[in-house]
Amino acid sequence: MSSPELSCPNCESERIVKNGKPHTGKQNHKCRDCGRQFIADPQHAPIDEATKRLVDKRLLEKLPLARIARVAEVSEGWLQEYINGKYKSVPRHVKVDASKKGH
Numbered sequence: 799m800s801s802p803e804l805s806c807p808n809c810e811s812e813r814i815v816k817n818g819k820p821h822t823g824k825q826n827h828k829c830r831d832c833g834r835q836f837i838a839d840p841q842h843a844p845i846d847e848a849t850k851r852l853v854d855k856r857l858l859e860k861l862p863l864a865r866i867a868r869v870a871e872v873s874e875g876w877l878q879e880y881i882n883g884k885y886k887s888v889p890r891h892v893k894v895d896a897s898k899k900g901h
């Protein structure tokens with residue numbers, strides 16, 4: 799039972815099986831061809847400009863990242879990368895577990 803929408807980020811195989819749900823509530827998936835495990839969620843979906851503006855505004859308010867991610871409905875991993883890109887030259891002490899295992 800695999801969704802046709804899903805494909806492996808590693809080998810693009812569509813032979814994907816569900817692999818249990820971790821505490822984060824995000825569905826884990828596993829590729830049957832290469833064994834790669836990944837989470838299929840909107841993490842890789844493009845973030846629209848309105849959401850980015852919302853994030854920018856919240857950043858100015860200095861809200862915790864986890865909170866911003868929640869209100870803007872983006873993943874903390876995406877948020878972290880977005881901020882990294884934004885403040886490339888300015889080292890920021892932010893602590894986010896982007897949980898990029900096996901990457």
Ligand SMILES: [Zn+2]
Nearest residue numbers: 806809829832
């Ligand atoms: Zn694969």
